[in-house]
Amino acid sequence: MANVLNVKQIDSQGASVGLYIALVAAGTVYNIMGLRFSAYLNMFMVVWVFIGTLVIIIAVPIMAPTHNSAKWVFTEFMNTTGYENNGMVFLIGLLSAGWALIGYETGAQIVEGTRNAAKTAPRGIIICVIGAIVQGFALIISTLFSIQDVDELITTDMPIAAFFLRATRSPAVTAFFLVILLVAQIGSLCNSILAGATFMWSLARDGVLPGSKFLYKISGKRNIPTNCLIVQLVICILIILPSFGSIVYWQAIMSTAVIAVNISYGLPLLCRLIWTRNNMPKGPFHLGRLGLILNAISIVWVTFFGVILCIPSMSPITPETMNWSSLMIGAVMCFSVFFWLISGRHNFKGMTQTVEK
Template sequence: MAVLSSWIVGFGPSISAGGPSSLFWGWLVVSPFVMCIALSMAEIISSYPLAGGVYSWSLLLSNKKWGPFMSWINGYAYLIGLVAVVITLAWTSSQFIFAISNTLNVTQIDSQGPYVGLYIALIVMGTLYNLLGIKFSACLNKFMVVWVFIGSLVIIIGVPALASTHNSAKWVFTEFINNTGYENNGMVFLIGLLQAGWALVGYECGAQIVEGTKNAATTAPRGIIICVIGAIIQGFVLIISTLFSIQDVDELLNSSMPSATFFLQSTNNPSVTAFFLVILLITQIGSLCNSILATAHVAWAMSRDGCLPFSGFLYKLSGKNKIAANCLIMQLIICIIIILPSLGSTVYWEAIMSAAVISINVSYGIPLLCRLIWVRNNMPKGPFSLGKFGLPLNFISVVWVCFFGVVLCFPSVDPVDPETMNWASLMIGAVMLFSIFFWFTSGRHKYGAQFKQQNMQSST
């Protein structure tokens, strides 16, 4: 969970949709519900410490009739979310690069074409990096832990220290800005929650390596909870630091690069601004490389179980390091195709971000829903148990996932036209309809039984 760069990515849209009130109070609204989901997932992973994560849990927490279908659907929802995360990370990385360039007056970009070109270059770079082998990922992860920690401290302390003036507490906690075109401020506030939703995802990723972890039933739930608590605290401190340091909110609202404008306002120094943006850029590129690998792993696991078209081709591993090269290449092609509509829209990437948050939260919610419907109190108890609070927290989590998913389908501005439409629901719906079609034509005949037997053996 790279809260530092992820929070800054959603900074611009949330400034327009609620302003300081949306940024501060929105974080406090979203955080408790994320904590409910994290606690519920921690209890499940303690009972089923399996590498398939949400994909496996949906199967094991359902009955024999519905288990394979729920797992199949959840696999597609999770895969959609991961692909959307990769696209968002690559696109915002290109934004950071051009922001650095503009800040230093190297070049000025006024069209979408250069963004798309640089986006493709970054996706290709991340794919090539992962084709080199898994051994490089361990080095990257160690570096990123140190980089994000130091970078967060530098920005959280440095920005308010360099700012010439600071906003009042009243402005930070009560100022409401509506630059969306909607008349209903409540709806505007909800739209502004995207920033918090985007920053607080990714805490399930440890489940993908849980089977290789010592005492996984204990360490895995602890890792999820610590990760989420740390992210919430880091985000809260970052929000306070940022809001008190904003100099000219009108300039931010009119800026095509709000993050660069904010740093330039606060520091009044292009070189320092570029330095802060480089911190964010490296964090974002590291997250991009890891997300590309995670997406390929999930695609490979689904192809192993026959969930994807051309599964036989995608399942093949390459080289001495056994890399899922075919999944990486297929992911590259899909990411390039999906971004092409952004050539005609400046807000298309926000729909991709919404699709990422919606899909990943849905993938979190499906196993919790399965437990509520079929298992309830009959789930095996692991070392970490919520006791009597387990089912209520599951219920709250499922309701939140449903509500938040609907909110994130709202267009970010009004009036709505083809350029400003939020296409997240259409993109997710199209893929899910395909997954259902593929289930009835292929999956239901061969998927489920063998996979469930393997998972049950792994959990014992």
């Protein structure tokens, strides 16, 4: 059995970076084709993710040679971080959860190309949140009952592949499950690329970004911000290149991304509480009296979570295990403030309203 489960792992930074660039480039090209193709992708992804999730949730426990007890699944607490305080370890564990608690806003960023956006966007966000909760619990419980070797998952560089291999005892089935995850990730990547480019276009429309006139251009019949997509691709490529010098850099980028996205969620809510607490315009979808209460709770959570995500995940703390995200966020903030002082405050005149008659 050991010989069957031993597979060769390609551990090359060049291969990883090349694959990263190829996928981002492919996702960019796909989005340049137009919103119609994005709609096709989303309809396909709904079916793919639903069926794929059911297949993995059901098949893995059935194929697993042994199963963990319910007591172990729901009560076992393992501390392999080097920290002595289990409370600290629990808080650090929220970093993994943070990856699953982002991305809901992409529906609002690309909703300008849909009908009845004022209702479609919030409805889509709510469906995503509820769906993620149900899917997440089902996958977590199925996984925990099917884990064969916890120590192996902690030490290996590819824990998902190792988990599938040990649970299914079949490289072919493992490859099939990984393809399910890969296609889901590619679909998510395409949507994230479009959401990022659309958000960049919105900022350019309001004159916030450098080169806003160039970025604001829309490509003819496809109604796609092609310039924003291309600039975003270039930025993504440039950002990953320093990872050839140190893998710590890329880990810092990933941690910073989670923190920055959560901060972006909290800032509009904070602005509402400070400046438009009592005179916030209401659209066809609103939270009524619960709005202010939920805003305040969200701001407290984002602040707390932002601090937690800056804590190093391992002890003792070395340059390799240090969480450098706080340094990178500080650098971004310094650049943003500097650009605002020299340019942004002179060009930004408020949100630009675009209305079709």
